[in-house]
Amino acid sequence: MILMTNFFTMLKTVRGGTGGYDIFVSGPVVKRNREYSMPTRVNEVSSAFNDGPIYLHPDGKTMYFASEGFNSMGGYDIFMSKKKQGIWSAPINMGYPINTPYDDYFFAMTANGKYAYIASNRAGGKGGFDIYKVTFWGPEKKPALATQDYLLASIAKPIQDPELAGEVKVAASINLTVFKGITIDNLTRKPVEAMIDITDNATGKVIETFTTNSATGKFLISLNAGGNYGIAVRADGYLFHSENFDIPSGADYNMVNKTIELKNIKCGSKIALRNVFLIPVNRQSDLNLILNWTVW
Template identity: 30%
Template sequence: ISTRSGNYWTTPKNMGPMINSALWDSQPSLSPDGKTVYFASKRRGGKGGTDIWYSKLNQAGIWMQPVNLGDTINTSENEISPFLHPDGVTLYFASKGHPGVGNYDIFMSRMVNGKWTPPVNLGYPINTEKDEMSMIVDATGKTAYYASVRDGGYGKQDIYSFELYPEVRAGVVTWIKGHITDSVTKRNLPATAELYHLQSGTLVYSGSADGMGNFLACFHQNGDFAVNVTHPGYLIYSDHFTVEGDYGKTPFLKEILLKPIAKGASMNLRNIYFDTDSYTLKPESDFELNKLYQFLKNNQGVTVSIIGHTDNQGSEAHNLTLSKNRAEVVVKYLKDKGIAVTRMTSDGKGAGSPVADNSSETGRALNRRTEIIITSFR
């Protein structure tokens, strides 16, 4: 396996004995988060001649024992050229064993509730009486490319492109691309980036940036997303964005500056949410509150002041009280998790310290935030 670092590809690294057997192992396809690989193999223990298998990457960066995809996907014949679409749930592959038009045909299956659905033959004229294989599908889920042996080509297996009909399309995906640097030295940082879907409460992506500080995460859901970036010795980077409608061709680009931990340094946490005009925490706040807890747990020499901020909707006195109550709720959350109260103070500024124009909803959303100031660091 090789990864891209800046403008270059790293020297290929053997994926190890778990993936590579004494027989034939080939045609790998990685999941969007890079932590699962699907591949074709003639290894022992399969259902037929060549089967599709998968392996997961553990926390130590080691590929685990491969698992056969089972009877739904694999037959007593050959299944080859798996391609897991970046939507993470749509699998295309070629098979001799499932009922088809010709020799190798292209099939599609989806992951639903943790199980692969019965494969669907893409039908004629996508499949012919000869061989079709090695199909990939673009980010829109509509355009496919594959190798086919058919009349009118230039040789044996030629590459063709076509539009998939709606029933077999993959989900539309977009991606976030980030570049992480030290805010002071501008040095690239191999920090950990996480993408969290707030509505469903699911972690969409977790991975480390490369040596040039770059990371790329694909996702296919609409909704609100929290972005967190962490690295030892630095404050938490917090941001969020909303994805709506037809978004497949518009990536999100982030230039991320991480601040070193220092007395007086501050971070604005933008994914701590409260009920409207209330200091009751919403469930979607748990992801970021836990990040703050981990930060304080990992940096025992840090003490903080937790400051609540509101927008300008409401009276000055009301907003001041509301912001103080919200800050106190965050302190209580951390205390209940085991952080000593002697390490934390709280205060509220109401709408008195805006970071954006309160005349727009976008600006007001930026002003509603929880600020963490480092009061001491040893």
């Protein structure tokens, strides 16, 4: 099973190495194209038994994977690992009731981290593997009532339905925004393959560089909320497009949808540069770079 995120990271289970299937990672040799490097085993999450399948959260830093090894309580269990400074942490068993002595795997989570789905062949299902919904309640809450009130309430009105409510507010904030969009020709409305640079305007650093889908013009990345970003779009035969945008903070999860209309290059075409920062140009190479983006 392979999982790819934004064409930037590939995680894969391959037989061999420490025993059974192991988890391998690969990244593009050059970010702008899709040529991937030779996969290397992620030793931190590879046990002496079968490891995988894998699920990489949209934040790109949290991996959920199934394994028969580590401290599994039986069969496959689901584990979590977080990447810090390029290194995956030691796996954490997700514990009961997500894991049981049966096989529990194929984890998938919503971007806001409130819900997840797993496949399990535990007792009580419809047969074979069934899909179960997991609701994360967040940090433990203090009871709103005193113990005596609880006792009285439980006697007066015993709980009949243990089913969880449909909407659950999780206290922990993830501050993740999914930024999705499409690059199209402004006249024909057809999709255009384009190269995009995303810059964090607070630091001035380019944080993402990628190419939109050649067939659909679509792209999708995840960004931290509460920032101001610049987007620069380039495509052969089209005017350079740039603008700034804010990702509001405060929400657990946002989705920003944007359509970028690219203008065909024609003599006399005009362009508005919306996120140009004036800096001293000391070198001829810098000047050439600016001139290359300018259509006279």
